[in-house]
Amino acid sequence: MPSSSMSRHAANRRRHDSMALERLLKGFSDFHLGYYREHLELFDRLAAEGQSPKILIVACADARVDPGILTQTKPGELFTVRNVAAMVPPAQFPPDARHHGTSAAIEFAVRGLGVEHVVVLGHALCGGIGALVDGRESVYADYDYLSTWTSIAQDTRDLVVQELKGRPREEIARAVEQAAVLNSVRNLMSFRWIADKVAAGTLVLHAWWFNMTKGQLYAFNPATAAFEPVLGFSVEPTVGRNTALSSIEPARFVAAVAGRKPDF
Numbered sequence: 001m002p003s004s005s006m007s008r009h010a011a012n013r014r015r016h017d018s019m020a021l022e023r024l025l026k027g028f029s030d031f032h033l034g035y036y037r038e039h040l041e042l043f044d045r046l047a048a049e050g051q052s053p054k055i056l057i058v059a060c061a062d063a064r065v066d067p068g069i070l071t072q073t074k075p076g077e078l079f080t081v082r083n084v085a086a087m088v089p090p091a092q093f094p095p096d097a098r099h100h101g102t103s104a105a106i107e108f109a110v111r112g113l114g115v116e117h118v119v120v121l122g123h124a125l126c127g128g129i130g131a132l133v134d135g136r137e138s139v140y141a142d143y144d145y146l147s148t149w150t151s152i153a154q155d156t157r158d159l160v161v162q163e164l165k166g167r168p169r170e171e172i173a174r175a176v177e178q179a180a181v182l183n184s185v186r187n188l189m190s191f192r193w194i195a196d197k198v199a200a201g202t203l204v205l206h207a208w209w210f211n212m213t214k215g216q217l218y219a220f221n222p223a224t225a226a227f228e229p230v231l232g233f234s235v236e237p238t239v240g241r242n243t244a245l246s247s248i249e250p251a252r253f254v255a256a257v258a259g260r261k262p263d264f
Contacts (some may be wrong), residue, residue, distance in 0.1 A: 052076070060121070060126055062128075070210065084146065085180060087184055088103075088185075107193070110194055110197065118205050122177050129173060130173055132147075156176065160172060177209060204239060205238055219238070226256060
């Protein structure tokens with residue numbers, strides 16, 4: 001590329017980056033002059049009384065899937081943890097001195113804030129799950145931390161790939177997306193303070209998956225071993241006090257998917 005073309009390309013790139021930051025700052029200005037002032041009483045109450053959300057959502061960091069926008073909630077109503085692929089690692093017991101960001105946030109919400117619901121929210125077209133599915137063939141295979149993180153669902157991924165061998169990649173990826181949500185819900189139950197609250201009936205867990213191409217939310221139904229569309233304003237929890245954990249095993253879901261064509 002000629003030097004003049006390279007210079008123009010670099011200049012255009014700088015303008016684009018500058019516009020992106022300006023959009024961010026304009027957005028804050030609009031928030032401060034609009035939403036913040038319109039809801040000043042709410043923000044004053046949150047500042048004075050602190051937060052008391054009833055729901056913790058573990059969601060993906062994907063910029064296209066914002067839990068607050070999807071659920072149209074107000075500040076203070078959700079405690080949100082976002083990471084690559086909405087994954088929950090298994091509990092480390094006894095606790096060690098390593099950095100456990102997701103686990104620490106979940107602990108704060110459950111033990112400190114006393115949330116009553118924990119939702120794991122996966123989604124369609126998840127890049128983290130796509131990288132897990134593709135493995136060494138992924139364009140992200142040489143990243144420093146990504147594969148280590150997504151290996152939380154490695155066994156689940158391997159099971160899906162094995163059971164759905166010969167299916168289109170899209171079907172395999174979406175099955176892994178949903179099975180990984182169940183894997184994370186199962187991992188939630190490995191934290192003793194979550195299992196205790198579930199057994200006491202003060203906490204329930206939900207496995208959800210959002211199809212952004214249709215704008216449709218799905219929730220896992222242990223009775224049918226399927227993610228079913230949420231059509232009304234109520235949904236049964238995936239895990240409650242009387243739920244048999246065998247009903248949410250990823251292997252059970254994968255076996256069901258292998259026996260039928262997905263409806264997504």
